Every structure is written in structure tokens, then in C-alpha cells.
Amino acid sequence: MRLDDEAESQHVEDRRGGFGGLGGKSIGIGTVIIALAASYFFGIDPMLIMQGASVLQGSGPQQQQQQQQANRPPATDQMTVFTRKVLGNTERTWQHIFETELNRRYAPPTLVLFSGATPTACGTGQSAMGPFYCPGDQKVYIDLAFYDELRKRFGAGGDFAQAYVIAHEIGHHVQNLLGVSEKVDAARRRMGEAQFNQLSVRMELQADCLAGVWAATAQRANQQLLEPGDIEEGLKAAAAIGDDRLQRQSQGYVVPEAFTHGSSEQRVRWLRRGIESGDVRKCDTFAAREP
Numbered sequence: 001m002r003l004d005d006e007a008e009s010q011h012v013e014d015r016r017g018g019f020g021g022l023g024g025k026s027i028g029i030g031t032v033i034i035a036l037a038a039s040y041f042f043g044i045d046p047m048l049i050m051q052g053a054s055v056l057q058g059s060g061p062q063q064q065q066q067q068q069q070a071n072r073p074p075a076t077d078q079m080t081v082f083t084r085k086v087l088g089n090t091e092r093t094w095q096h097i098f099e100t101e102l103n104r105r106y107a108p109p110t111l112v113l114f115s116g117a118t119p120t121a122c123g124t125g126q127s128a129m130g131p132f133y134c135p136g137d138q139k140v141y142i143d144l145a146f147y148d149e150l151r152k153r154f155g156a157g158g159d160f161a162q163a164y165v166i167a168h169e170i171g172h173h174v175q176n177l178l179g180v181s182e183k184v185d186a187a188r189r190r191m192g193e194a195q196f197n198q199l200s201v202r203m204e205l206q207a208d209c210l211a212g213v214w215a216a217t218a219q220r221a222n223q224q225l226l227e228p229g230d231i232e233e234g235l236k237a238a239a240a241i242g243d244d245r246l247q248r249q250s251q252g253y254v255v256p257e258a259f260t261h262g263s264s265e266q267r268v269r270w271l272r273r274g275i276e277s278g279d280v281r282k283c284d285t286f287a288a289r290e291p
Helices: 029-042 046-056 061-071 078-102 145-152 159-177 180-188 193-221 230-240 243-251 264-277
Strands: 012-014 110-113 117-120 123-126 132-134 139-142
Touching (some): 078 159, 078 193, 117 139, 145 159, 159 230, 193 264, 230 264
Parallel strands (some): 110 139
Antiparallel strands (some): 132 139
């Protein structure tokens, strides 16, 4: 991708540095175990316990902030700048789509950079969860170490593969703004787990398709944005994180009923549809007979 001329987004919150993106001193493993036990048995947010432990260790708010800033990677490091530029492009692209095609106003989300774990309106976010979007606070959360995991564990490196990850989460924000998330959440309360998994798959595949729409629209606006091989990188990333492939890697067999994001074939197909059509209306995975 050629991002040299792209303006960086200003909607980025950097929580990196300190334990779990909360700042302050490192917390002992004993405290972590107690926090997790309290979460499991009593439903207590483990972050509350770890924050309290940090205070007991004599680290006040001002001290925590200073330590967090000292541990935080520079805002000018390559991956941070890349993420800011991709996010900035999604803002401009979706603003154009919303105004010209949907007759709506696009309100950009905030992207939160964190390491380890961080509090969100959807509960405690953890790096192990991978990048995710929380409709409760309209924020995208990402630990940039996921880019390395994408390359090393899933064999899906490249800058457009990384951009696809961001664009997919922005796709969830678009769903939230268009009311799709609210309808799916309401349906959740009327369904069993297996039924809702099927609905979740359609939700995720639509986000893939919307990521493709972003790429196509951004390329039309800037013919120099995508380079040869970029699209293939994105499709390879989509295939690498399909439910069937992840299940086969982790447990040696596939359980389609447990899919929540879609198979590799489905994810590639819907991302490709968004790229080839560049049309939001082509991303109605809920109306499709088969996702």
C-alpha cells in the first residue's frame, strides 16, 4: 500500500505501557490469579482488583501516568503511524460513502491501542481476543502485536493484510451506525446458541464485505493506494482466520455448528464481493440463502 500522502487519524487513544494498558507498576502473578478467580466465581471485573492492587503498591494516579508514558512505545513507530493512516483513510472513505450513497452522517470510531488487557464498555478486552469492536463505546481495540501473530502464526503478512484487519473492525462500526448491530443483539435474546452462531457468522461476513467495499472505494479515490499483490494479501488473511482453519489448527477437527465468523471460503468470498462490487448493497449477508 502507498500511504505516504495519507493523513493520520486523530481518533486514536494510546493505552499501551504498564500492566494491561492501565499504567502503573507490574502486578504479581498472584494478584492476577486472584483477579481471575474472582471473575470466575463472583463475576467481578478482574480489572477492578488489579487496579486496586496497583494503588496498594503505592502507585498514585500521577505516578501511574508517568510510568505508563515511560513504557509506551513512541507514537511515531512504524506500526502506529501505519494504523493511524489506514484509520484516517477509512474515515474519509466511509464519510464519502455515507454522504453520497446512504444520505447519512458518518461518525468515526475511536481506535484504542493497548497491550495485555484494557477496560471497555463491553467488559475487559484482552490481547488474546484479537482485534475487536465494542458497540457500547464505539471503539475499536487492537494490540499491534496481532500483526506479528498474523504473519508468524497464520502466514498472512503484508500491509494490506493488516489494513484488512482494521477495515473489518470498522465494518462492525458501520453496522452499528446502520442499526444492524442492534437488531442482531435483540435477536440474540430469542435464540439458542447454535442459532445465534449462524447469525453471528452472517454478521462477521458482512463486516468482511464492508472491508472490501472500503478498499474498492478508497482505490477509486486514489489509484495509487493499492499495489500489485495487495488484494491477494487481504484474501490470504481472510482465509487464514476462517473458523474451519482455526478449529483444525487448535483441535484437529472442524465443528461447523460452532462457527462464529465463517469458514475460510466464506470469508474470502464475501471480502472479494465487497472488493469487486464496491457497493454496500451487495453486502446483505442476512438476505443471502447461504452465507
